[in-house]
Amino acid sequence: MHSLLIRDVRPWGGPPVDLAVEDGVVRGIGPGLAPPANDSAPPSFGPGSSRPRVVEGRGRIALPGLVNAHCHVDKTWWGGPWVSSPGASTVEGRIAQEREHRDRLGIPDPDAATRMLRRFLQAGTTAIRTHVDVDPGVGLRGIEAVREAGERVGGAVAMEVVAFPQDGVVRRPGVLDLLDDAARAGADHLGGLDPAGIDRDPVRQLDGIFRVAERHGIGVDVHLHDPGELGSWQAELIAERAAATGLGGRVTISHGFFLGELPERRRLELLDVLAEAGVGWTTVAPLGRPPLPLAEMAERGMSLGLGTDGVRDLWSPFGDGDVLRIAQNLAAMLRYGTDEDLERAARWASSAAAPLVGREVHDVVVGAPADLVLLEGETVGDALTACPPRRTVVSGGALVVEDGEVLAGGSGEVLAGGGG
Ligand SMILES: [Zn+2]
Structure with a gap:
């Protein structure tokens, strides 16, 4: 059973799918995937255990990290x-x-x-x-x-x-x-x-x-x-x-x-x-x-x-x-x-x-490390030319940026130059 579900994203701007992640690896890509089991460990860098195991992509583009x-x-x-x-x-x-x-x-x-x-x-x-x-x-x-x-x-x-x-x-x-x-x-x-x-x-x-x-x-x-x-x-x-x-x-x-x-x-x-x-x-x-x-x-x-x-x-x-x-x-x-x-x-x-x-594969494909960044945009070209804020980032199957806030390794201080 996977431990993180990223719902409704468009890999490289393509059709919307869900991404299932387990053990830091993308295990499934497709529409309507089931949410993770309740007893799986929360894959998050955030404090406590309250971080979500389902990330809502809201139709955003998913690129590899x-x-x-x-x-x-x-x-x-x-x-x-x-x-x-x-x-x-x-x-x-x-x-x-x-x-x-x-x-x-x-x-x-x-x-x-x-x-x-x-x-x-x-x-x-x-x-x-x-x-x-x-x-x-x-x-x-x-x-x-x-x-x-x-x-x-x-x-x-x-x-x-x-x-x-x-x-x-x-x-x-x-x-x-x-x-x-x-x-x-x-x-x-x-x-x-x-x-x-x-x-x-x-x-x-x-x-x-x-x-x-x-x-x-x-x-x-x-x-x-x-x-x-x-x-x-x-x-x-x-x-x-x-x-x-x-x-x-x-x-x-x-x-x-x-x-x-x-x-x-x-x-x-x-x-x-x-x-x-x-x-x-x-x-x-x-x-x-x-x-x-x-x-x-x-x-x-x-x-x-x-x-x-x-x-x-x-x-x-x-x-x-x-x-x-x-x-x-x-x-x-x-x-x-x-x-x-x-x-x-x-x-x-x-x-x-x-x-x-040092990676053989680094992409939004089954079997790749679950490193992902979600971007607003119609197409990849749209996102590249706009460079929108990266509000959601997943690394090694864990949510590391949520709503623009970096969860990994910090005390929550405002980052200089941070664009959210
Ligand atoms: Zn140099």
Whole structure:
């Protein structure tokens, strides 16, 4: 017998159905399903046992829980006092200013990370891949803070952790050992950063990271900001190593905006190489950079995910933790207009990103994890363009947002920037 019934919802804007949930998994989809038995445990994060076991969808669209495939939960001051930026604007400058100011600001902070996770839930996100700084100054404290935040929200946000050498690898002796420690402490992926632009030695950075990742059998996710041919050469180095180590399918490039800058022939050749090697991609909706050729990437079967990147941190004061807003901005950048294209953008923020958060299936289908967000709207395109409040969110079969209030891991305080 199922323990939660979500009545009258429209998966992906289709015909109305009920969803039956048991043990955190969608077990039944269809019209007129029976309510759960009275003796089943209430699947809720709320206090006491009074939470409903039947959720009334009222004809809203049901999407799988949103996936934030690229964020930095350890850096944020979300929900805390305003932090005036010291003003650096380049990648190198921001790295330095972060190392100079983070201790003073108490970063990483498990309280801020918890507020960020609760905001993600409030925006309908139930699974994330977060990069977490690992360097000689902070050691593994960021990973510990993020893990603690994850526990405080009762595991309502499924989390993959990337041990991220934000300050470089080759140029900072000891970082590879720290990454090895992070892998031993359970990091799901090792990060990298502009192997050429920051370390000025791409082969050594990538060989070092892939060697440790291969030893532990974990993934690799490299931030690549370097432009044009410099970026594409490093993408080839990453693809070579993905193929050689057998880590294909678990290797990701983050950002990589150079792809939008290459001549067509070079771009298509490179995409074939990347797809063949099993390299996936995560991105934001970047201002001032040509958009990535996402449709061409999807055609080749590359895993694609969207992320908020840093939200209210020393890299950017912007962001509200809403990955649906990122999908909306990206759709606008790509000049999407048809219902089909708008739905495609929404899928990149949810079901399509399943492999990036370690899931085979993440969708509103029988057998999938019961992670769901309900949205007002006629069609998915309508919801994407409106980005309505997410009043009902289910994670792991439990109601985690009810009437816009986050039930998981909180004391009920008003969340900064919360839109209900
Ligand atoms: Zn990032």
